[in-house]
Amino acid sequence: MSIQQDKIPEATLQRLPVYLYRLQTLQADGVGRVSSRTLAAQLRINSSRLRQDFHHFGGFSRPGQTYEVSHLVERLREILALGAPVHYVIAGAGYLGQAIAAYPRFGEDGFRLAGIFDINPKLIGLRFRGVAVQDIELLPELVGRLGVKLGVITTSPEAAQGVAELMVRAGITGIWNFAPVGLQVPEAVTLQDEFLSAGLMALHYRMQEGERGPEHRR
Amino acid sequence: MSIQQDKIPEATLQRLPVYLYRLQTLQADGVGRVSSRTLAAQLRINSSRLRQDFHHFGGFSRPGQTYEVSHLVERLREILALGAPVHYVIAGAGYLGQAIAAYPRFGEDGFRLAGIFDINPKLIGLRFRGVAVQDIELLPELVGRLGVKLGVITTSPEAAQGVAELMVRAGITGIWNFAPVGLQVPEAVTLQDEFLSAGLMALHYRMQEGERGPEHRR
DNA sequence: TAGATTGTTAATCGATTAACAATC
């Protein structure tokens, strides 16, 4: 059974990591099997959605039988291509870059920090997860030498475009961008924007909505 | 003209901050007017989408006339209820909590850090944005005294549920949660989950998809 | 067997895009 399948919906893709985390927690708790109803209830989603999401891949279980937790974890990790370690570099060693470098989860998921870079001399030499901050000019050499494909941008908005171009020239093919600007990258480069302010503002808006009372929400 | 309107679509709400940022940049660059076509091109979205989003509120411009940048900025800030400063607290003063405390953008947007808390004695007393880390036990008093409604959770997954309950009891009505667990909160509390791993995993998946070549993507 | 469960198709719902009249 190959994991080669039709392009899966974006909405489904965004949920796979959520399923994986929940299932790993169940596994750690010693739960052997779980039904779509129970799992969906824990994630507070509709069980049809869950089954429909799994349906894009197939082979998760059989009618009448609940899901085997360990099998689901295995399949999801396979689908998400988390079998082999994934190396990545960070550009921008400020607070946010440090937070990502130090975030233990990414390591557990199989992501390995290969390098962290900045232009600020004060930051160069500081160590995170055993990796010392280097001058940004050294990024291309390291990326080329280790064949790193994944780059994280946690620089200022002003510096982000330049850093993105540097990364692309060095051979990076996927950029996780935390700078609140629209980056221009070649078609072949995959871009994932993470715009933290949007989350905060959306939350604040919905809080107001709640204040006005449910009768105003229709 | 009131901003009281029907519940706006979630998809539209998530885009409003993106529009606001782009428009503020244009404003800073001295751009006075902009068409939906130009603005949409800069954000790499369809111009119909932009006009449809604005249509939920009304009064952004008139047929035949382009948008006035300053008016759009004003309206969006009004819609997002960013007129008065919004106070918030952070629970969890690790790297991620520090990053949020120090993130200059939030301040510019009108969000003010009222307090930052942790259980780790080593972190207590450290200052971020002029605010000293305090023991988590002191959170309810401060939240009650200042009437803070917005709380950010950047603790470990294990501690998150307890902290959420502490916040809710203290009077917090909106929680921005960075811990990768499903929090149980009362109906009246607005919850915004920020699951960073999902972004990273989705990016990694799409990079593989790109590698397999566009012909496999249909 | 009887009750519960998945895989899968169909129905519903919501979001995006197209089209165009009214307007500048």
Added chain:
DNA sequence: TAGATTGTTAATCGATTAACAATC
């Protein structure tokens, strides 16, 4: 005026939910 633009309705597209046969 002629060309361009918005607001708004309609058409399309995609995602969610419901329903149920096949299966345990």
